[in-house]
Amino acid sequence: MDDVVIGIDASTTAVKAIAFARNGAELFQARETYPLSNPTPGHFEQDAEHWWTALLAALKQVAGKVGGSRVAAISIAHQRETFTLIDAAGKPLIPAILWLDERARPQVARLSAELGREAIRDWSGKPPDPTPALYALAWLAEHRPQALGQAAALVDVHGFFVHRLTGRLVTSTASADPLGLLDIKTGAWQPRLVEAAGLRPEHLPALVGPGEICGGLSEIIASATGLKAGTPIIAGAGDGQAMGLGMGVHGPGKSYLSLGSGVVSGSYSGTVTTSDAFRTLVSPTGSGFMLETVLRSGMQLVDWIVRTTGAPSAAILEKAAMEVPAGSDGLLVMPYWAGVMSPYWDGAARGAIVGLSLDHEPRHLFRAVLEGIAFEQAIATDAMEAQTGKAEAMIAAGGGTNSTLLMRIMASVLERPLSVSPVNEAAALGAAMLAASAIGWFASPEDAAKAMAAPPARQVDPVEALVPVYRARKAIYRDLYHATRDIHARLGAA
Numbered sequence: 001m002d003d004v005v006i007g008i009d010a011s012t013t014a015v016k017a018i019a020f021a022r023n024g025a026e027l028f029q030a031r032e033t034y035p036l037s038n039p040t041p042g043h044f045e046q047d048a049e050h051w052w053t054a055l056l057a058a059l060k061q062v063a064g065k066v067g068g069s070r071v072a073a074i075s076i077a078h079q080r081e082t083f084t085l086i087d088a089a090g091k092p093l094i095p096a097i098l099w100l101d102e103r104a105r106p107q108v109a110r111l112s113a114e115l116g117r118e119a120i121r122d123w124s125g126k127p128p129d130p131t132p133a134l135y136a137l138a139w140l141a142e143h144r145p146q147a148l149g150q151a152a153a154l155v156d157v158h159g160f161f162v163h164r165l166t167g168r169l170v171t172s173t174a175s176a177d178p179l180g181l182l183d184i185k186t187g188a189w190q191p192r193l194v195e196a197a198g199l200r201p202e203h204l205p206a207l208v209g210p211g212e213i214c215g216g217l218s219e220i221i222a223s224a225t226g227l228k229a230g231t232p233i234i235a236g237a238g239d240g241q242a243m244g245l246g247m248g249v250h251g252p253g254k255s256y257l258s259l260g261s262g263v264v265s266g267s268y269s270g271t272v273t274t275s276d277a278f279r280t281l282v283s284p285t286g287s288g289f290m291l292e293t294v295l296r297s298g299m300q301l302v303d304w305i306v307r308t309t310g311a312p313s314a315a316i317l318e319k320a321a322m323e324v325p326a327g328s329d330g331l332l333v334m335p336y337w338a339g340v341m342s343p344y345w346d347g348a349a350r351g352a353i354v355g356l357s358l359d360h361e362p363r364h365l366f367r368a369v370l371e372g373i374a375f376e377q378a379i380a381t382d383a384m385e386a387q388t389g390k391a392e393a394m395i396a397a398g399g400g401t402n403s404t405l406l407m408r409i410m411a412s413v414l415e416r417p418l419s420v421s422p423v424n425e426a427a428a429l430g431a432a433m434l435a436a437s438a439i440g441w442f443a444s445p446e447d448a449a450k451a452m453a454a455p456p457a458r459q460v461d462p463v464e465a466l467v468p469v470y471r472a473r474k475a476i477y478r479d480l481y482h483a484t485r486d487i488h489a490r491l492g493a494a
Helices: 048-066 105-115 117-124 133-143 145-150 157-166 173-179 191-196 219-225 239-246 299-309 314-321 362-388 404-414 426-438 445-452 466-478 480-493
Strands: 004-010 014-020 026-033 071-078 083-086 153-156 170-172 206-208 213-216 232-238 254-259 263-269 279-282 289-295 332-334 352-354 393-397 418-420 458-460
Touching: 004 048, 004 157, 004 426, 014 048, 014 426, 026 048, 048 071, 048 157, 048 219, 071 157, 071 239, 071 426, 083 133, 083 145, 083 157, 105 117, 105 133, 105 191, 117 191, 133 145, 133 153, 133 173, 133 191, 153 157, 153 173, 157 170, 157 173, 157 213, 157 232, 170 173, 170 213, 170 232, 173 206, 173 232, 173 279, 232 239, 232 426, 239 254, 239 263, 239 279, 239 289, 239 426, 239 445, 254 362, 254 404, 263 362, 289 362, 299 314, 299 362, 314 362, 314 404, 332 362, 332 466, 332 480, 352 480, 362 404, 362 466, 393 404, 404 418, 404 458, 404 466, 426 445, 466 480
Parallel strands: 004 071, 071 232, 170 206, 254 393, 393 418
Antiparallel strands: 004 014, 014 026, 083 153, 213 232, 254 263, 263 289, 279 289, 332 352, 418 458
């Protein structure tokens, strides 16, 4: 019947293959996990074969449940910046290096000096930072030159999957872009950055725009999964961009806020603009760009507090924190437990807890962390909206939306209502929207998003009495990084 599309989300921990109907309803979800390796401090790796095994198993489950003959197209969202090198047969030559990896900080400094920090930012849209693959590739060129010498191709997760599914070496511009090797203005590989990474042009997959057909499912994979041979594999996007599309953010006037392990926000821009205040990314619709801010330490800080204080659960700690007044009785937290990306791009930065007294308890720390996350997001949003204009609507998703206290604080600090998306798997839904538009269900990805995105589940409004309290504390918080920057740099050096 060809009435189902599959959206794939290959995240840091699992592949999810989800069957969606034309109206965006989720029909069935298969989830297959894989391990994450941390062999030495700062090194984070995975075996790309584990991704592949998980994808095959998930696709087989979906085909078995909804019927492989019903699947009209498949599209892919995935963990960004992660990559591996493959030989001519498509076999991985190295463990995949993940977006979490920080081994390449020396290469960040070296390439920034050699090419110019602003030049890298303006070419790639991303201020120098260990997250893009550019720097880990430069690390490989220095420490594992034989791997680069043997490599037939560099592939991101999207490119790896498309090559295995179709036999074609091709990836989406919205998937390759986070690698840091693309010219954000032209949508083509940037020669100076490719050379700086130790690569040659023949190492690079062909590029297609998101929503375009990459190829058809091969006979072998169709037989292994129960899907139809020739099923179109549609170019997707990195999970951050796809998530925004799945939440219905695809043009001016809206922004998204993902409250997960990290906190990611994004707004649409019709023109190229680069800044230290955000990262510039190819839009998942293929039209325009997404400006994105990232706080590495989000809800994982809540888990850290629960573990560190020995609290029975986050829910119990949150209930106690509800009784703490706004401002946490003078406690202020800078949530840089994993360094800071936008707007400072400082790997030496670390978290700070300021104002502790003998009267403070774990409940104060819990509330202060939530307030610190909100202050940080407010500063990031202010900087981003200076470029895009204030969003008429901000749509929130992720595990943090389940925290009543966090949502109340966030709305009050941002001084705007927050709509809460009911979609649990927005990245996979965003991929499904691209698949649906590619096969003609809708005229464009934007039309697919309008038809398939679920309306907000609820709205959280600012608490009027909290707004002036938090406005005053945000002004103090804004100075905290600058007050501690040199101390953290000296500690790191020591």
